[in-house]
Amino acid sequence: MHICLFDIDGTLIRSGGAGQGTFEVILEQHFGIVEGCEGVSFSGRTDRAILRDLFARHAIEDSEDNWNTFREAYLELLPQKMSERPGWVLPGVVELLAELTARDDVLLGLLTGNLAEGARLKLSHYGLFDHFRFGGFGDVHVDRNDVARDALANARAYQEETNGSSNGDAEVWVIGDTPLDVAAARAIDARAIAVLTGWHSRERLGVTEPDLLLDDLTDTETLLALWDQPV
Numbered sequence: 724m725h726i727c728l729f730d731i732d733g734t735l736i737r738s739g740g741a742g743q744g745t746f747e748v749i750l751e752q753h754f755g756i757v758e759g760c761e762g763v764s765f766s767g768r769t770d771r772a773i774l775r776d777l778f779a780r781h782a783i784e785d786s787e788d789n790w791n792t793f794r795e796a797y798l799e800l801l802p803q804k805m806s807e808r809p810g811w812v813l814p815g816v817v818e819l820l821a822e823l824t825a826r827d828d829v830l831l832g833l834l835t836g837n838l839a840e841g842a843r844l845k846l847s848h849y850g851l852f853d854h855f856r857f858g859g860f861g862d863v864h865v866d867r868n869d870v871a872r873d874a875l876a877n878a879r880a881y882q883e884e885t886n887g888s889s890n891g892d893a894e895v896w897v898i899g900d901t902p903l904d905v906a907a908a909r910a911i912d913a914r915a916i917a918v919l920t921g922w923h924s925r926e927r928l929g930v931t932e933p934d935l936l937l938d939d940l941t942d943t944e945t946l947l948a949l950w951d952q953p954v
């Protein structure tokens with residue numbers, strides 16, 4: 724059995740800046756900060772971590788109330804922003820997910836810094852959400868490695884629910900576009916596939932030593948050959 728944990732932004736889709744654009748509008752409308760996202764890194768990080776840094780940068784209290792205000796506004800505004808700033812599904816993704824979904828020895832999950840509901844909104848927008856059965860998300864954790872641990876625990880729970888037992892010998896794969904995805908893979912003893920469809924150069928991702936570094940996900944033959952190797 725193979726458990727494949729996919730990142731979203733830069734790996735499955737590019738949202739055309741809808742996510743960051745939504746953060747910006749909320750900072751302005753709810754917290755009075757204009758162009759508040761400048762200088763804060765979004766790539767590969769959890770929404771919780773990004774917001775914590777934004778709050779610190781603009782001297783806004785990192786309280787549960789402020790977090791909830793942000794969260795509610797974000798989920799309400801995101802679909803509109805996605806329509807305004809059309810993004811796209813990255814090359815090979817539709818075909819690869821279809822092939823993996825058709826196999827009975829592969830389980831597909833998410834490992835993303837997005838809020839769980841934000842992940843659903845983004846992937847549903849592109850018709851991709853139904854491929855995924857479980858995941859780890861950015862609602863609570865600041866550290867993406869903790870999200871990876873959640874994703875793996877939820878994968879095991881899903882296996883138990885559906886099979887009556889979890890297969891502890893399953894090979895786990897993390898597919899992502901940032902050095903933080905490769906680090907998250909290592910945090911759960913998973914193998915890492917890095918793709919260059921996000922914001923990082925071949926050199927920058929190469930030094931993180933993923934098991935496989937791909938231009939994009941179009942080479943389904945190479946990818947499927949990986950899943951056919953004995954665990």
Ligand SMILES: [Mg+2]
Nearest residue numbers: 730732733900
């Ligand atoms: Mg990403």
